[in-house]
Amino acid sequence: MHAHPGTVAAPGLPLASRQDGEYPRPQMMRSHWADLDGTWSFRNTGDDPAWRNGFPDARDILVPFPPESAASGIDEPGFHPVVWYARGITAADLAAAGHDEDRTRLLLHFGAVDHRARVWVDGQFIxxxxxxxxxxTLDVTExxxxxxSASASAPASASGNTDAVHTLVVRAEDDPHDLTQPRGKQDWHEQAHDIWYRRTTGIxxxxxxxxxxxxxxxxxxxxxVDHETMRLTVRLAGAHPVGTRVRVEAHWTEQDEHLATVEAVVGPTAHEVDVVVPIxxxxxxxxxxxxQWSPDAPHLVDAVxxxxxxxxxxxxxxxSYFGIRTTAIGHGRFLLNDRSTDVRSVLNQGYWPESHxxxxxxxxxxxxxxxxxxxxxxAARNHQKIEDPRFLYWADRLGLLVWGEAPGAYAFSPTAVQRLVREWMDAVERDASHPSIVTWVPANESWGVQHIATDPAQQAYARALADVTRALDPTRPVISNxxxxxPDSDILSVHDYExxxxxxxxxxxxxxxxxxxxAGVGPADRPILVGGAEDRGQPVMLTEFGGVNHQPGAxxxxxxxxxxAADGxxxxxxxxxxxxxxxxxxxxxxxxWTQLTDTMQETNGLLNADRTPKEPIERIRRAVLGR
Known part of the structure; x- marks a missing residue:
């Protein structure tokens, strides 16, 4: 059981702005949840429909680490086009999740499974x-x-699950050669090369x-909405009685100050309601x-x-929690809370040598x-990766501007377009409430649109990605490529490794x-503006530079x-x-700056791959800040 101390107006609820970073969905917390990470059974050879009921002849894997990684216990970095997982669900898991007569529905949540997942419980497709x-999320109540079922048996190799009453099975497909999959930096070669890294398959x-x-x-x-108003959109599941209301209570925990209590009536058949919260x-x-929220003063407001x-x-x-802040562009500058802010960012691959x-x-x-x-x-630009929500929580809590970026596909086709648009829309929806996210980047360096300079279809796709992002979230700048x-960017970004x-x-x-x-061809021998795009006075940012190789050790x-560099x-x-x-x-x-850490063969990080600094942090900081 994971129960967190601290309440805001409702007994037993965790204090969202002061959570410990364990909860997987930091902006919508309940008092109880069952963590299903840990030892599962694993198969990565063969593809047998009978395995939907479990497979006792299997190896152990430590979820959520991918099988390519050492942390998983599998440590096989080759290709894994299909993998299978199984885990027993125990009565203790159900109790930890909070299942009782008042909480009758059981929801199974997956943070991310790369790339396609199918799920069974006791052989029943879910x-x-x-x-x-x-x-x-899947409803697994029934x-x-x-x-x-009599045919279901808990996987014998799943340690700690000998008292399992149900068997959960997951099949994941991740074709390393399918270039229409949004994949980011995951290499299509068996061995990592150039700027691409080993893959992350499955859970x-x-x-x-x-x-x-x-x-x-x-x-x-x-x-x-503005400097003094928040809007909360609440989505509901299940049938609610006529006259049901949503109440929102906002409290500034730092100063123990009540900020607002507002209510809105839910329509009889509505499953969504907007609540305006004036502060x-x-x-x-x-x-x-x-x-106001800012990197220097990351104030968060708790809400029930x-x-x-x-x-x-x-x-x-x-x-839940929120931050009050606005983002905009104007006068050739990035504006945070209406004030010009120098975005001093670092490229963050979010990759670890032992766990990918x-x-x-x-x-x-x-x-x-x-x-x-x-x-x-x-600031940090999370590069070619939709990062764990708990990273965004710490960015909210500690004060770090974040650029949310899509992991690119490598091909341009109807399938690639559909996949990336769908996944990107889901990512924007998941992360749009975080005050730390200040810019959206749906495409990078023409990945998946390699001929965008001359191809009207690829230009239309990039514009459409930018526009659908603005439609989902009109409050943040969008960089189209x-x-x-x-073809259409609120910020004109340039990569220059001079x-x-x-x-x-x-x-x-x-x-x-x-x-x-x-007006001309940029540093990478690519034009900065294409498809009739014009200089409208947008801010210009140097969004990749540096990349200086330095290996202080082996x-x-x-x-x-x-x-x-010759030396430190x-x-x-x-x-x-x-x-x-x-x-x-x-x-x-x-x-x-490129980049935060060394990542496999790329040794141009400010930190080694293990997150130790290559030179004393104060020396690096003085170089970055000029003081």
């Missing part, structure tokens, strides 16, 4: 999901409350079980910064969302955010240099960066010179 980086984020009442709160979406204290413009029956009794209650795209521990997600800030950055060849600080300074010196850059034969002093001098060039520019509105 559901399926396609999309390797986004969550899905399957887990009915007696197990790679937390699997958990939760009991909920009927009706129940199914999802929350917070939106900053009256923000009407005093002279004091509004006291509560209660589903109230017509007679006043509670049908369901969840705890899965963090080795949940505490590692917090440490990642802390390290980024300690190095002098106020990070790096170059922008290693000489003086030459970099000339490229970005002044308005004349800006005009020359946007030398890798396959190691590389965009340039190479030369490395710091190069970082300083490149940042001096950025600081000298009269028009650059932000930058993103």
């Amino acid at each position: 559901g399926e999901h396609e999309g390797g980086h986004t969550p899905f 399957a887990l409350t009915a007696p197990a 790679w984020q937390t699997v958990w079980l939760e009991a909920v009442p009927d009706p129940a709160v199914a999802a929350l979406r917070w939106t900053n 009256a204290r923000q009407a005093n413009g002279q004091a509004e910064q006291e509560l 969302v209660t589903l109230v029956a017509p007679d006043g009794h509670t049908l369901d209650a969840v705890s 795209l899965t963090a080795p521990t949940r505490q590692a997600l917090r440490r990642e955010v802390e390290l980024i800030k300690e190095l002098g950055f106020n 990070d790096g170059w060849e922008h 290693g000489d600080g003086e030459r970099l300074a000339r490229t970005y010196a002044d308005d004349e240099a800006r005009t020359r850059l946007l 030398q890798r034969d396959d190691a590389w960066g965009y340039t190479t 002093d030369d490395w710091i001098a190069r970082i300083t010179a490149l940042y001096d060039a950025v600081r000298a520019s009269s028009f650059l509105a932000g930058s993103c």
Whole structure:
């Protein structure tokens, strides 16, 4: 059982803004949940329909680590086009999930399974999901409350499940050669090469079980309307009585200050309701910064969302949090809370040598955010990865701006378009409530649209991705194709790995240099604007630069960066010179250094792959900040 201390108005509910980083869905918390991570049975050879009932002749795998990784216990980095998992579900799991007479529905949550998942309980097909980086939920009430079928048997190799009363089986497909799958940095070669890394197949984020009442709160979406108003969209599951209301209570826990209590009536047949939450204290413009969220002052507001029956009794209650802040662009700058903010970002691959795209521990997600800030950055670009929501919680809590980015597919086809649009829409919906997310990046460096400079269809696709992002979330800037060849971007981003600080300074010196850059071919021999796009005065950011190779310890034969330092002093001098060039520019509105950590053969990180700094953090910080 995972029960967390602290309540806001509702007994037993966790304090969302002060959670410990364990809960898999940090902005909609209940008091009980069953963590199903741990030892499962595993098969990666063969594909037998009989395995839907379990398979005793199997190996153990430690979920949620992918089988390619050492942390999983499998440690086989080759191709895994089909993998099978099985785990016993025990009476203790049901109890930990909170299943009782008041919480009658059982929901099985998967944080992410790459790429296509099919799920059975006791041989009964429950559901399926396609999309390797986004969550899905299956209602398993009938399957887990009915007696197990005689043909089902708990997998014998799943340690700790000898008292299982049901068998959960997952089959995952992940074709390494299917270039229409959104895959990000996962290599299509068997061995990692160039800028691509070993794959992450199957279950790679937390699997958990939760009991909920009927009706129940199914999802929350917070939106900053303006500086003093939030809008909460509440989605409901199940049939609710006529006259049911949603109540929202907001509390600033830091100052023990009640901020608002509002209610809205749910329509008789509606499964979604918008609740406007005015924060009256923000009407005093002279004091509004006291509560605003920013990297320097990441204030969070706790909220309890209660589903109230017509007679006043509670049908369901969840705890959440939000941050009050606005994002915009104007005057060639990025604006946070109406103020020009220099976006000082670092490229974060979110890859660990022992566990690949899965963090080795949940505490590692917090440490990642802390390290980024300690190095002098106020932002991170999560590159080609939809990151674990618990990373975003720590970004919210500790104050880090985040660019949310889609993992790209490599091919352009109707199938690739459908897959990425669907998965990206799910990602935006999942993450839009996080105040730390300030920019959306649905495409990068023309991945999946390699001929966008000349192909009207690919230009239309990139514009459509940007526009559907704006339709889902009109409150944040959108970059249609990070790096170059922008058909329609709110921020014009450029990737430039020039290693000489003086030459970099000339490229970005002044308005004349800006005009020359946007009118011609960019640093990578790619035009910055395509498909009739125009310079509308958007902010220009250098969103990849640096990439200086430095190996302070043992030398890798396959190691590389965009340039190479002779030693630690030369490395710091190069970082300083490149940042001096950025600081000298009269028009650059932000930058993103490549990259946070060494990642396999890429040894151009500020940190080693194990997250230790290559030089003292203070030296790196001074180079980044210039002081």
